[in-house]
Amino acid sequence: MQDYALEVTARALIVKNRQLLLVSNDYKLWYTPGGHLHPSETLPACMVREVKEETDIDVQPNQIVYVAEFFDKKHNVHKVEVYFAAEICTDELPKHWLDQDGPVKTYQFFDVEALKDIHVAPAFLKTGKWLNSGLDIYQGSEKR
Secondary structure (H helix, E strand, O other): OOOEEEEEEEEEEEOOOOOOEEEEOOOOOOEOEEEEOOOOHHHHHHHHHHHHHOOOOOOEEEEEEEEEEOOOEOOOOEEEEEEEEEEEEEOOOOOOOOOOOOOEEEEEEHHHHHOOOEEEEOOHHEEEHOOOOOOEEEEEEEEO
16 A cells, blocks of 8 residues: 555635635636644634635634545545635625735635536535535545
8 A cells, every 4th residue: 555645634614695715726726725734733723824824814613514535646645624614704805815825816706506617626515515514524535
């Protein structure tokens, strides 16, 4: 069996007006804001920090609603992604934001119908299950 580095990420499912906030670095692949867990931080703190870095939006973490794991064979990484429901803490979203230290170039809200027409990861986002709290939290190992 091949050795893989373990990588844990905390990600946010931010829903406003029945639309999901996604980020992109190339306008082709869209994904939820979030990122790598530092050894000294908790999962909720990681999610809050990463959302702020990637979007300049302050959020409040709620419950974990989804956990995915997969093996990124291209980069020899075993990834575990923990998705939190999160609430935006402000009425005004940043207008002139830039992720200076990271790859994210833009963010946008999408409704379920719009998700059908874009490349989004992970695939479960296209189902619209994020609109309710009825998610099965652990989805098992995904193929990517």
